[in-house]
Amino acid sequence: MDAPWNLLLFFSLFVQCFLFARAQLPGTWEVLVPNAGIASMHTAVTRFNTVVLLDRTNIGPSRKMLHKGRCRFDRYDAVLKRDCYAHSVLLDLQTKQIRPLMILTDTWCSSGQFLPDGTLLQTGGDLDGLKKIRKFEPCEPNGSCDWVEVDDVELADGRWYATNQILPDGSVIIVGGRAANTVEFYPPRKNGAVSFPFLADVEDTQMDNLYPYVHLLPNGHLFIFANTKAVLYDYQSNKVLRNYPPLDGGPRNYPSAGSSAMLALQGDYSTAEIVVCGGAQYGAFLMKSTDTPAHGSCGRIVATDPDPVWQMEDMPFDRVMGDMVMLPTGDVLIINGAQKGTQGFEMASNPCLYPVLYQPSQPVGLRFMTLNPGTVPRLYHSTANLLPDGRVLLAGSNPHYFYKFNAEFPTELRIEAFSPEYLSMDRANLRPTMEEIPETVRYGAVFDVFISVSLPIVGIVEVNLGSAPFATHSFSQGQRLVKLAVTSAVPDGEGRYKISCTAPPNGMVAPPGYYMAFAVNQGVPSVARWIHLIA
Template structure:
């Protein structure tokens, strides 16, 4: 038996297909960032914007220069001299406090093509507010008091091909609007689908899962079903079947979802798939309020939305999970991380932390796609977050399942630590196969332009196993990463050797703004499932 295993490993190495190495790892970055990371967005200068809600009471981080927030509407502190937002610098592993005036609790956001983040809504005095943040060494939040037509709390944002963002739903909001406005009188538009998916006892369609389809329309998933929606004409183009079992997957049942990697072939994307995983079963939220914590869902539902007659295909995760985050890794794998195995989202309603991430490999055979990863030692329950960063790590923070900052005498204390998950492709044993992109190409491209990328690999290279991916930096909160998108560029099989351990690959930029809305993206060269560090590029 042992000799047979050795033979298989040798064959895999000889043909340069790397055997699975379950050698993921964790590192603690900061033991106390002063606030809990309820919302996170990676910025195109390798800084991360982080914020929580403003009415938790005093945080553990003072505002700079003696500033204080005066807010007569705040439920806890009318005068608050502590921060509820920070900018974390990945390169220096430092952070600085930012000042946000109105309440950003359970809000939403999108990164715009110029690198500015536009954040919308929140709670209390923040529910109609638009906030803008453009990173620099001394920049801070700018607030537009009546930037929204309707109040937005638990809404979802998506960047559109024209550069505006659409803001969909929210608590008791069965409609959508756009920002920026075309005119001061631009209104919100009714979306009956959000009424149809609304549970009369509780709203199980908050933070809907929204993805831009390559045809320019939106895939919108709420509760347990989805539509293809033409937002420009306010028209439902297609209704997808209900997920088998009928269990809700959106807040507070809180599963997660991703648009699986889009492969561009001959200037088009012909296969478009969505994966929805985890959540809490019917009735779990009400049961948790009464002290009964139902087991989380163990199923994933995958659908090819590009098919004429699409159907959900069900899969079983190795670990049940509610409040988990799903992230696209640079090599096209899906990381499922954070959350618990019982209960529901909401204050004190989650139980049994799931500390082991799981990797899902979309291209592996059905039944062989999941792999359990090395666990963290930190429970990440309600209000935890995770984002991919440029070097391939995953930044993980947050967890505050309480109304206020509670560090003692609670089941899961408020969490101020920031850590990084290192997927197995960062194992030092794989360093000889890891590409290193050379700074030999420009980083701004129009649609369809050729991109020549030079890179180095110190070990043996199988040119047939080289690809180039683009990853859009997403806004993460409440187990959903808004605007998350991964493109496999056309032409990755054109790799040639140009010197000792030096190679060049020629690919095409995405063909249109419907496949890749104009924005900043992280570009990775991937060799045998091992990605390089990313390079920031602008497309469009």
């Protein structure tokens, strides 16, 4: 008679231990907005601490009306020829208010990047948006800024599933897209679209060359990854300078949907490391298989080495459609996605609710930390963006056709924020406050930052610049973190310190534009102040 009771006791203790362990995992969640009105597949944070969210236009009614009297007319829309619903909105992070924006052409699976003056450039899409260029010039939260369609110029090639990257001179390169094995630039250059055979070389029937991973290296060249291969590309001469070794583990780009990030640039800025993690099994998209296990392998490569090789390791979870977010500390948050299936409408299952922290400075085998799980599945067309207060904003998932709320994984209109461990209450006394920082800084300039903190400072306080990328389809276009050269913090009154910083030397290390400047004390970041980096 004892055996069943012993088994029951063991099971009870196991469940209690599991629940306790889960509750003790780092990180916290909160719902910022219960209903944003749209399911965002493209998300970007502006220097006014507002967030631009975009869905496609021809998906039928959203759950947010345009302001009274405003409608668009779309002959491509199967349901709404006269469309009075918003398909883009602006979130005010302070008040949590949502303002509808007017977008005229289809932005489905388009690309974007902030320009040096802080304007969001948005390119391509489907149908009437295929060659379109749009701009959003952000304003104060109580302003009336809205999308503007550029009428006097269009893309040379149609760009559907392309990637944008700002360049050292402030122009933008637009790479690839479906049936577009070319690159082009904004502002447009005389030669228009330029052939880029690498994308054709890696293309197969699964189309895993879409949304290529593009990273600007500090040597001024581009690391471009598609499918399983990567090249070092000199965009000025249109030459491939190097073919990197293939990455094991199957295709990683859309629709196989891994993710990629360039690790923080620091020191003399001569070294750049790229990480590529996760993805679907080859064939999952072709077979429309929702239950094929994803893979959890990561490859890391020093892209600037003369003889680079991929260093492999495994995440704690298999993951497809995960987002990689550079945190102010230099660690990488991997969040969102599923453990089975592939990208595409209703083509994934077993949501991966556990975020993972990737700690690049740790040795292989100790780099991953499992964090506190969320409760909202974030699958196809979800996004993740770093906020100025150090949290990570999560939006979108499963827009379906015409939005569905009775599906197994319904269209997701909630916006959440995840707080990493560095924002926990037991570390609040370590959190610095950025008191003063110049609004504008030139390359190579030495400038002072003033911070305050409750406890005496121990060690070096970092000052790190984080870009505001355009997040879509498991890749943040233009994402970058640059650690500045700093001096030790010098006391400057009660609880106040002065830190001398040196700005990045040039646009290859940090392209011109607006950055979130964080002070990081013992791994705890301040709320960022926006700084304009100029030549």
